[in-house]
Amino acid sequence: xxxxxxxxxxTRVEGxxxxxxxxxxxxNIEQTRLHIVEFRGFERFVQGRPYWEAPVLVQRLCGICPxxxxxxxxxxxxxxxxxxxxDGLTPTGExxxxxxxxxxxxxxxxxxxxxxxxxxxxxxxxxDPLKRNIIGIAMENRELAxxxxxxxxxxxxxxxxxxxxxxxxxxxxxGGINKHLSEEERDYLLNGEPMVNIDQIISWSQGAxxxxxxxxxxxxxIIDRFIEFPSSYLSLVRKDGALDIYHGVxxxxxxxxxxxxxxxxxxxxxxxxxxxxxxWSYMKFPYLKEYGRETGWxxxxxxxxxxxxxxxxxxxxxxxxxxxxxxxxxxxxxKPMHMHWSRLIEILHCAEKMKELLNxxxxxxxxxxxxxNKTDEGVGLVEAPRGTLFHHYKINEDDQIVMANLIVSxxxxxxxxxxxxxxxANKVMKGQPKITEGMMNAVEVAIRAYDPCLSCAxxxxxxxxxxxxxxxSQNNIIDSKHS
Numbered sequence: 032x033x034x035x036x037x038x039x040x041x042t043r044v045e046g047x048x049x050x051x052x053x054x055x056x057x058x059n060i061e062q063t064r065l066h067i068v069e070f071r072g073f074e075r076f077v078q079g080r081p082y083w084e085a086p087v088l089v090q091r092l093c094g095i096c097p098x099x100x101x102x103x104x105x106x107x108x109x110x111x112x113x114x115x116x117x118d119g120l121t122p123t124g125e126x127x128x129x130x131x132x133x134x135x136x137x138x139x140x141x142x143x144x145x146x147x148x149x150x151x152x153x154x155x156x157x158x159d160p161l162k163r164n165i166i167g168i169a170m171e172n173r174e175l176a177x178x179x180x181x182x183x184x185x186x187x188x189x190x191x192x193x194x195x196x197x198x199x200x201x202x203x204x205x206g207g208i209n210k211h212l213s214e215e216e217r218d219y220l221l222n223g224e225p226m227v228n229i230d231q232i233i234s235w236s237q238g239a240x241x242x243x244x245x246x247x248x249x250x251x252x253i254i255d256r257f258i259e260f261p262s263s264y265l266s267l268v269r270k271d272g273a274l275d276i277y278h279g280v281x282x283x284x285x286x287x288x289x290x291x292x293x294x295x296x297x298x299x300x301x302x303x304x305x306x307x308x309x310x311w312s313y314m315k316f317p318y319l320k321e322y323g324r325e326t327g328w329x330x331x332x333x334x335x336x337x338x339x340x341x342x343x344x345x346x347x348x349x350x351x352x353x354x355x356x357x358x359x360x361x362x363x364x365x366k367p368m369h370m371h372w373s374r375l376i377e378i379l380h381c382a383e384k385m386k387e388l389l390n391x392x393x394x395x396x397x398x399x400x401x402x403x404n405k406t407d408e409g410v411g412l413v414e415a416p417r418g419t420l421f422h423h424y425k426i427n428e429d430d431q432i433v434m435a436n437l438i439v440s441x442x443x444x445x446x447x448x449x450x451x452x453x454x455x456a457n458k459v460m461k462g463q464p465k466i467t468e469g470m471m472n473a474v475e476v477a478i479r480a481y482d483p484c485l486s487c488a489x490x491x492x493x494x495x496x497x498x499x500x501x502x503x504s505q506n507n508i509i510d511s512k513h514s
Contacts, residue, residue: 050452050474059461063453074435082111082426086203089422089437095142095484097199098135098190099415099440102128102277103422106411108205111426113403116298118278123397124207129277130388131193131202132413136276137232137381138186139416140333140374143482144239145179148371151476152246152253157469178235182378185220185227189385192216207400214395221389229386233347236379240351243375257458258367258451258477261286263319263328264335265443267297267414272341274352274380276414282339283319283329288362292319298410300421306438316445317438328446331418332481333373338363343376345383351376367451367480374482415440417482441483451477 050063077088086104090097105128110116120128150163153171161167169176187197192212194200202208222228247254263286267279281300283292292303306315307324318327329335337356343349355364355372364373388394411422418440425434455477459470 063456077432077435103411103413103420105203107409107422107424110409112205114206114401121398122393126393127208132277133381133384134186134189136416138183140378141182156473206402212394233382236382240375254368262330264338265329266336266339274340274343297412330447331443334370337373348380370480444481
């Protein structure tokens, strides 16, 4: 008698989704799906609003990565007000935005690794769920827990100084930025509290990588062999091929490292990328048009950025990238658990870039805004913590938004997350007489590697208990588990 297993909702991610796993009469995996069950609607909500409101409005999509939406929308509005296509701002405007963005990525990556992912790594996938959380981390390793809190606090202080507030700030405006850093803000971030200054932050970032390297050596079964499948990878890169999470050109490589999207102008993304709708999810499935729906899907995020970038322009992170690439024999890593490794490299890179920008006099003074000839359409891209984020707007003659298209990072990762769910379900559940909590958490571990922000992808609301239901082929409940 066939079975259907539902994981609803997936825990330790931002937002609400569920997983269904269908088993046939012999216990084989027949079908797996990651469902996004909430409806977003922001592309409709913003229509009719004046274009200059977009950078403030759209960041309400998310309380975890609002800066990413704030900046992507602002970059699109830069085009509309004639300020250029991403590299036309004043030095102060661009550097303040970059500082804001590095603070955002730093705090988001820190939150994910220490609070959401590390409990699985430290305690094990099969460990007691009552311990497998940030409280368990604090009980086991108080120093690590304090470090995680203080690192995230630092990133939020950078956001506050550049955007005006830690969450849903107003710093980026069409054509630039609305403030400088004060000397007091700069000095606090450089040399402030003993546990919150940039040199301590860089040291902790290096320590997090040391922790991961040690863990990786002892747990290759989890990091290297738990999930692996071929994927293409897409991200922004700087025009010279360097990692750049704020601006650049679009590059994609296949699973073996061959370029399949050749550093194109992202303002023409719609010529290369399309989205498929499927009946069982509110989240779309993007793909490269040239390769079609079946094979044109791709992965975005920290792992994609390590796989597409030729180098990193900060010395400590560059050394770590060299180790990463050497470990994978110079080819892309097709191991989703390497997302965690990549995320930590980016934490270090962001810390180095924040120090560089805090020592730059342009953040303290200089022109804030530029404008030129207005146009009626603009595209803005940034590399959000979870991957490439697309914002595309059109306005009418009354300056009202008449079209908005957002392809968020988690949407870009929809197909690879489904691939990961399918592989892990086949590995841990196939032929098993009883489905255990550890098996179900293994599926969640696969999803958490991508750090999905389902609230971004769907504007999710709701409770976060875990409910897993096993049904027979007649949809009769034969087993049920609640967190």
